[in-house]
Every structure is written in structure tokens, then in C-alpha cells.
Amino acid sequence: MTILAFVRHGQTxxxxxxxxxxxxxxMLTDVGVKQAQSLQNKLATVDFDACYVSPSLRAIQTAELIIHNTQHSLLIDERLQEIDMGAWEGQLAKTIEQESADEWFAFWHQPDTFKALNGGENFTEVEQRIASFLADLLSEQTDKTYLIVSHRLTIKVALNFLLKHSLSHLNQLPDIKPNSLSIFDTQTDSIISYSDISHYE
Structure with a gap:
């Protein structure tokens, strides 16, 4: 049995x-820092075999807070980055919704048809890189527990893929909340917890 503990970065x-x-x-807000510190307390007794993290500074900052006072170093993997949003990055959500209504709707509600006209990635590309990461992680190791600090949509795509669902099903999964914990059991191919924020809620 291998346990995958996915954590979204704290509020930024x-x-x-x-x-x-x-x-x-x-960067993380004060709220985001407190969220990560609360999760560190929740996970203090968990003996992780490794901690993998997206190269984004917000994910690294979150991971450093969670593994504080442990012997772990961070294993940065480019495949754990958030979906590339191209020209949308840095823009207010309401502005994008007004200016690119059809693409915005597809992004949130029809991921399998989203065309990434913003110059970023589509969801198939995200799925391919997260599938590559998971294949490498699970190819030889058994009976391990991994901490994986990543992002809202990357984690959602990963869990959808692990459940063996197509991208058309992605929108049926609930949102991944800031600094939430989602745990997947590879022995039973099931989710033990999903977007759990009980450590700070």
C-alpha cells in the first residue's frame, strides 16, 4: 500500500x-501561513517517506512550513506545477469572465473541451504530466507515504486520473480548497479524505 497525501498551498x-x-x-498571506502551520500540527506524527513539491514559491513556502522540524528535504518536480493559464495569469477572475466568457465557462465546467486560447495549457496536457509524475513515483516503490504539495487544479486532475475517470468527469469532483489535505490509497484505489480543511476550519 502506498499513500499519497496531496496538499494545496495555503491562501495567497x-x-x-x-x-x-x-x-x-x-506569496502566502498571514492566513495562508497559519493554515500551513495548522496542517503541520495535524501531520506532525505522520512519517512521510518523501515530500514532493511544485517549483512555485507558494507551494515551496507551504511545504517548508508543513515539514518544519523534520529531517525531510523538498524534492521539487516541474510536473507538479499549476495549469499554465497564459494571458490570464495575474488578471482578476471577473475580468476574464467578462472578456472571455465561453473559454472561462469551458475552463471551469467543460475541461475536456477547453482549448486554452489564453496561450496556456489545456487539461489534457496537465493530465499527461501529472500521469508521468505518478507513474515514476509508483513504478518501483511500495508501502510508502508521500507528501505532495501542489495546486488546486493539478491536484484535482491527479485525483481524477487516479480514480481512472476521463477528463469529462473532472467537473464532478468538488473544489480543492486552500491548504486542504486529500489522501489517496493506492491499494484500494480510493480517496480516504478529500479537500479536508478541518485543521483550520
């Missing part, structure tokens, strides 16, 4: 302002 300045982030970055 752009999350608070409702700006799209993608590959661009904004």
Missing part, C-alpha cells in the same frame, strides 16, 4: 484578490 495574496495565478506566483 492573489487568491485573496481573486486573481488567477497559474505559473506566476504570489
Amino acid at each position: 495574496e492573489w487568491n485573496h484578490q481573486q486573481r488567477m495565478q497559474g505559473r506566476k506566483n504570489s
Whole structure:
């Protein structure tokens, strides 16, 4: 049995302002820092075999807070980055919705048909890179527990893929909340917890 503990980064300045982030970055707010510290307390007794993290600074900052006082180093993997949002990055969500209504709707409600006219990635590309990461992670290791600190949509795509669902099903999964914990059991191919924020709710 291998356990995958997916954590979304804590609340950031752009999350608070409702700006799209993608590959661009904004730092954790004080709320985001407290969220990560609360999760560190919740996970303090868990003996992780490794901690993998997106190269985005907001994810690295979150991971550093969670593994504070442990012997773990961060294993940065480019495949754990958030979906590339191209020209949308840094823009207010309401502005994008007004200017690109059809693409915006597809982004949130029809991921399998989203064309990434913003110059970023489509969801198939995200699925391919997260599938590559998971294949490498699970190819030889068994009976491990991994902490994976990543992003809202990347985690959602990963869980959808692990459940063996097509991208057309992605919208049926609930949102991944800031600094939430989602745990997947590879032995039973099931989700133990999904977007759990009980550590700070």
C-alpha cells in the first residue's frame, strides 16, 4: 500500500484578490501561513517517506512550513506545477469572465473541451504530466507515504486520473480548497479524505 497525501498551498495574496495565478506566483498571506502551520500540527506524527513539491514559491513556502522540524528535504518536480493559464495569469477572475466568457465557462465546467486560447495549457496536457509524475513515483516503490504539495487544479486532475475517470468527469469532483489535505490509497484505489480543511476550519 502506498499513500499519497496531496496538499494545496495555503491562501495567497492573489487568491485573496481573486486573481488567477497559474505559473506566476504570489506569496502566502498571514492566513495562508497559519493554515500551513495548522496542517503541520495535524501531520506532525505522520512519517512521510518523501515530500514532493511544485517549483512555485507558494507551494515551496507551504511545504517548508508543513515539514518544519523534520529531517525531510523538498524534492521539487516541474510536473507538479499549476495549469499554465497564459494571458490570464495575474488578471482578476471577473475580468476574464467578462472578456472571455465561453473559454472561462469551458475552463471551469467543460475541461475536456477547453482549448486554452489564453496561450496556456489545456487539461489534457496537465493530465499527461501529472500521469508521468505518478507513474515514476509508483513504478518501483511500495508501502510508502508521500507528501505532495501542489495546486488546486493539478491536484484535482491527479485525483481524477487516479480514480481512472476521463477528463469529462473532472467537473464532478468538488473544489480543492486552500491548504486542504486529500489522501489517496493506492491499494484500494480510493480517496480516504478529500479537500479536508478541518485543521483550520
